[in-house]
Amino acid sequence: MKIIARIYNGFESKFGIPRQGVLCSSIESRIIFEKEYRSKDAIRGIEGFSHLWLIWEFSSFNDHKKTLTVRPPRLGGNKRVGVFATRSPLRPNPIGLTSVRLERVFESSPDGPMLIVSGADMMSGTPIYDIKPYIAYADSHPDAKGGFTDDVEFKRLDVEKEEGVVIPEEIEEDLQQILSSDPRPQYHNDRERLYGMSYAGYNIRFKVYDEKLVIVSIEKE
Numbered sequence: 001m002k003i004i005a006r007i008y009n010g011f012e013s014k015f016g017i018p019r020q021g022v023l024c025s026s027i028e029s030r031i032i033f034e035k036e037y038r039s040k041d042a043i044r045g046i047e048g049f050s051h052l053w054l055i056w057e058f059s060s061f062n063d064h065k066k067t068l069t070v071r072p073p074r075l076g077g078n079k080r081v082g083v084f085a086t087r088s089p090l091r092p093n094p095i096g097l098t099s100v101r102l103e104r105v106f107e108s109s110p111d112g113p114m115l116i117v118s119g120a121d122m123m124s125g126t127p128i129y130d131i132k133p134y135i136a137y138a139d140s141h142p143d144a145k146g147g148f149t150d151d152v153e154f155k156r157l158d159v160e161k162e163e164g165v166v167i168p169e170e171i172e173e174d175l176q177q178i179l180s181s182d183p184r185p186q187y188h189n190d191r192e193r194l195y196g197m198s199y200a201g202y203n204i205r206f207k208v209y210d211e212k213l214v215i216v217s218i219e220k221e
Helices: 147-151 169-180
Strands: 005-008 028-033 051-057 095-106 114-118 127-133 158-161 195-199 202-209 212-220
Touching (some): 158 169, 169 212
Parallel strands (some): 158 212
Antiparallel strands (some): 005 028, 005 127, 051 095, 095 114, 202 212
16 A cells, blocks of 8 residues: 555654544644645545545554454453454554544645644554545444443543643643543553653643643643
């Protein structure tokens, strides 16, 4: 398979990427095509669609052994289910599938045609193998069952900051979405543990107390 494009955003490491893009649905990413596909013809008509499917590679995961069971975070990381009943990155083939909203289309930019999308759960630099339009009558199933995910309630954390911590304005809205969706592994529940993540050139450190996340520091990397 050929890489047709790469996605770029503020997610500079695996830690902190939302488990599903819908949890941070307004965070924007840029899709820049490889030189072979930098043609306006390749995206002709794409502006008529509100959403797209991205087929991509879990390029930052090196352990793609043939495991038949995994421990999904939604089950606390303690219960095993079949790999094909999950969206775990630990798969026989490192392929991801994400539905994103198409926000803007630039036919010309310094990097050629570019797509701006929101709701991507992908690390910056991730290779994309294909882009397909999301078609509601074919792709939407309102009566679909969610398996074990239907039994797990999702709760957002309250996000606060310690005295003296200043959140840069350019990342404030994104950071609120990312941190409130609880970026920790689901089986972590240590009130004293200091967590760290990188986003958009900043190093953010925080602690979690029950259902409250407290930002301890934000520093430019």
